[in-house]
Amino acid sequence: MSQTNDAFAKAVPLDADSAVSVRNVSKNYGDVEALKNLSLEFPRGQLTSLLGPSGCGKTTLLKIIAGLLKPDSGEVEIEGKIISSPGPDRSFVFQDFALLPWASVLRNVAFGLELRGVAKSEREAIAEKYIKNVGLTGFEKAYPHELSGGMRQRVGLARALAVDAQVLLLDEPFSAVDEQNRRKFQEDMLELVRGENKTFIFVTHSIEEAVYVSDQIAILLPRPSRVSEIIRPTSFRGTGKENIRRSPEYLDIVDEIWASLRNYVE
Amino acid sequence: MNRSLLLKLLSAVIVFGAWEIAGRVPVSYAFPTFFESMYALGVMTFDGSIFTAYAETLKPLVIGVAISAFFGITIGLWVGLSNRFEWLFSPIFVVMQAAPLAALIPILVMAYGIGLTSKVFVVCIMAMPVIVLNTASAVRNTPASIKDMGKSFLASDRDIILKIVIPAASPVIFSGLRLGISAGFIGAILSELKITPTGVGDIITYSRSIADYPSMYAAIFSIIVLAVLFLNLLERTENYLFEGNNRGYVTD
Numbered sequence A: 001m002s003q004t005n006d007a008f009a010k011a012v013p014l015d016a017d018s019a020v021s022v023r024n025v026s027k028n029y030g031d032v033e034a035l036k037n038l039s040l041e042f043p044r045g046q047l048t049s050l051l052g053p054s055g056c057g058k059t060t061l062l063k064i065i066a067g068l069l070k071p072d073s074g075e076v077e078i079e080g081k082i083i084s085s086p087g088p089d090r091s092f093v094f095q096d097f098a099l100l101p102w103a104s105v106l107r108n109v110a111f112g113l114e115l116r117g118v119a120k121s122e123r124e125a126i127a128e129k130y131i132k133n134v135g136l137t138g139f140e141k142a143y144p145h146e147l148s149g150g151m152r153q154r155v156g157l158a159r160a161l162a163v164d165a166q167v168l169l170l171d172e173p174f175s176a177v178d179e180q181n182r183r184k185f186q187e188d189m190l191e192l193v194r195g196e197n198k199t200f201i202f203v204t205h206s207i208e209e210a211v212y213v214s215d216q217i218a219i220l221l222p223r224p225s226r227v228s229e230i231i232r233p234t235s236f237r238g239t240g241k242e243n244i245r246r247s248p249e250y251l252d253i254v255d256e257i258w259a260s261l262r263n264y265v266e
Numbered sequence B: 001m002n003r004s005l006l007l008k009l010l011s012a013v014i015v016f017g018a019w020e021i022a023g024r025v026p027v028s029y030a031f032p033t034f035f036e037s038m039y040a041l042g043v044m045t046f047d048g049s050i051f052t053a054y055a056e057t058l059k060p061l062v063i064g065v066a067i068s069a070f071f072g073i074t075i076g077l078w079v080g081l082s083n084r085f086e087w088l089f090s091p092i093f094v095v096m097q098a099a100p101l102a103a104l105i106p107i108l109v110m111a112y113g114i115g116l117t118s119k120v121f122v123v124c125i126m127a128m129p130v131i132v133l134n135t136a137s138a139v140r141n142t143p144a145s146i147k148d149m150g151k152s153f154l155a156s157d158r159d160i161i162l163k164i165v166i167p168a169a170s171p172v173i174f175s176g177l178r179l180g181i182s183a184g185f186i187g188a189i190l191s192e193l194k195i196t197p198t199g200v201g202d203i204i205t206y207s208r209s210i211a212d213y214p215s216m217y218a219a220i221f222s223i224i225v226l227a228v229l230f231l232n233l234l235e236r237t238e239n240y241l242f243e244g245n246n247r248g249y250v251t252d
């Protein structure tokens, strides 16, 4: 555990550089208290995971940040502005991909730009570039039902990247993807976070996944929903993606998180 | 593609073969064989009477189907998008769908006479409810996640309707159209049999009255062929418009 405490000690002061601030947000669905007075800071240029058992309000929080849901109270500030609706500064990757089944890969990837009124040739050129980045060159004319789950999520990712938003919101993006593809995705996420200067908010219920990809892990607990702990791995970030899973700090953090979550498993 | 064509031909041969045999047995003195009926159809084609008949029958059919498709889809979209309209309109179309048409025809004739208007009404009463109800339920069942996707990528309400809701609903809208158009064909013939005998309905009534059963069956057969051709055309249109939606269902 000492290494984790170490991690806390070395952590950058939060107020220094937050891209997204969630302050005292509460949200009820009828009688269900999905979020209660939740506050959390998301450092710029880093990947923050929201980790917790299902039903603890991760999707609700992400949709509030996206502007798709209104909180009952509290506020979300992005780059200094309080938001109340979706905006060009955020883009979303959906758990079930949310692709248009009647549109080709190219049109799906370009769809965010199409909605922003970017001219066809221009948006298709941009889409081509991101299709290449996510490794789907040659599938531009394919339709979603012709692709595997992993490839569909690559389309979803390319669509989110193509609009060049500062904040990427990913809701369990790899949970409907097979294990091999998921590992490849996790490695790609690391490169993406390093390569793009964007803030990633990443929802997952997998402890290993969260520890593997995150700069900061916020552990959410249900009933009432709250942030119970914030963990920042430090030592293995620079060690190369092959070595992360062998690093002692990685293993310690996984154990520690499991210890705090095991009481909440039904 | 070739295999499905082969299967279609095979099923046609089986159906027509069964018809021919049933006509030869004969099942009823009023049931002609397949070849007798085709011969009668040939005669009507060459003397042109079938074309004159369709010129008459297609009028209420085309007008009625066009009205039903346009207003049916529009009202269906409206009903599907707003709870208030659902409450207001849905019962009307459910009742319309369940109403016995034969009982309504005398009322229509009293109100609108025996001309084209009444016939168009009959076609609409047959065709519209299923179009409205299918469209409304398709719109209501648009997956929430693709609507959320649209909103998160800054779609306007108009974009959401035009680029997400309508394309997503299109398979069910088109199946409503197919059912509605089939029902419209029935309505057009029914109106010619029940209101005033004109067009194809006249051929049926007249040839029955002089016991020319091959001509009567030829007329009925031609309607079915026309309906199938029309539905195929509709399916082509749908596949062309929304290619990725096509998971390979066929109607014919």
Ligand SMILES: Nc1ncnc2c1ncn2[C@@H]1O[C@H](COP(=O)(O)OP(=O)(O)O)[C@@H](O)[C@H]1O
Pocket: A029, A032, A033, A034, A052, A053, A054, A055, A056, A057, A058, A059, A060, A061
């Ligand atoms: N639209 C909704 N209506 C009612 N209850 C909801 C709705 N969405 C989520 N909930 C409830 O709110 C809680 C949090 O849900 P969610 O944010 O989806 O959790 P998570 O993504 O962490 O699994 C759950 O108990 C869920 O049942």
Ligand SMILES: [Mg+2]
Pocket: A058, A059, A060, A172
């Ligand atoms: Mg969720």
